[in-house]
Amino acid sequence: MKRKEIQIRDPFVLPLPEEGRYYLYGSTDANIWGPGTGFDAYISNDLEDWDGPYPVFRPGADFYSDTNFWAPEVYALHDKFYMFATFRRRDNGRLGTSVLSSPGPLGPFMPHSSGPVTPEAWSSLDGSLFMDPEGQPWMIFCHEWQQVGDGEVCAMRLSSDLSEPAGEPITLFRASEAPWTTPYESPRYKETVNYVTDGPFLFRGESGHVYMLWASFIDNWYALGVARSATGGVTGPWIHQPEALYRNDGGHGMVFRTFDSKLVLTLHAPNRTPDERPLFLRIEEAEGFIQHR
Structure with missing residues (x-):
């Protein structure tokens, strides 16, 4: 498949240099706003021609969610592959991020954490892994704007095996604090001033x-x-950088290095189903700022 043929939201690329291949994950249900069927992946060696889709996660009958399977991110760590992904809970209807694991990049990924690692009372989404200089794993995630109005970006320490929290969530900032954001006019939440945080x-x-x-x-x-x-x-x-990096109806991005050491941003655009596609843009760092070329 060509890049423009792949319907995907929240794209995430895992380069595996030992294979010379890129693995592309994301929200791949045809209608991600409804019942969830799982996650697929694609493989490429040039970011343009892709093999797939390969099913990498399908929920078992006892899985805690059957709706809104979103934003899988996959990391190679401890000789395994770990997936951070968002699901809507059956028991309370809130979103949460769980950790899954697999011996290989194409799965099958199985639950690693006991349900979501985000707070049960929160509607939380888009958990992402970051290792600090001391080797402590953190999950960075969003406290959803639909619950708090002014969406928050939060951080929480994880246990060394990534299976559970190792501390309380810390709010890093709220969406309205950035100079480039504007209120989101939602038809469902007309009585509040809403600012969104995602990805x-x-x-x-x-x-x-x-x-x-x-x-x-x-x-x-x-x-x-x-x-x-x-x-x-x-x-x-x-x-916050004063201006948005990309503002043409695209977002939920991540950054990776190509095998020739170029820094590349991937995101989905446009932000409407079923037209969303992965984009790959060269970016560079200059004097403490990120810009795309």
């Missing part, structure tokens, strides 16, 4: 700075912004 992803630049990608809206168009940690640590404080 946080942390990465280190060549300079050693720690950056965060995260998505929100500008005049009801999906957009992607960047923040930089003033201390280099997960807890920040976080300094």
Whole structure:
């Protein structure tokens, strides 16, 4: 398949240099707003021609969710592969991020955590893994705007085996704190002022700075912004770039390095089903800022 033929939201690329192949994961249900069937993956060696789809996760009959299977991210760690993914719970109707694991990049991924690792009372989504310089794993995630109005980006320490929390959530910032965001006009939440947070992803630049990608809206168009940690640590404080990195109705991005060491951003655009497709954009770091080429 060509890139433009792949319907996917929240794309995540795992490069495996020992194979010379890129693995593409994401929200792959044809209608991700309804019942969830699982996650598929695609494989490429040039980011343009892709093999797949390969089923990498299908829920068992006793899985705690059957709706809204979102934003899988896959990491190679401890000689295994770990997937962080969002699901809507049957028991309370709230979103939460769980950890799954597999011996290989194509699964099958099986539950690793006992249900969501995000707080049970919160509606939380888009959990992402980041290892601090001491080797402590953190999950960065969103406290959903539909529950709190002004969406929050939060961080929480995880146990060394990634199976459970190792601390309480810390709020890093709220969506309205960024200079580029505007209120989201939702037909379901007309009586409140809403600011969206989606898809946080942390990465280190060549300079050693720690950056965060995260998505929100500008005049009801999906957009992607960047923040930089003033201390280099997960807890920040976080300094927002004044302008969005991408504002053409696309977002929920992540950054990876190609096999020839180029820094590449992937995101989905446009932000409407069933037209969403993965985009790959070269980016660069300059004087503490991220920009795309």
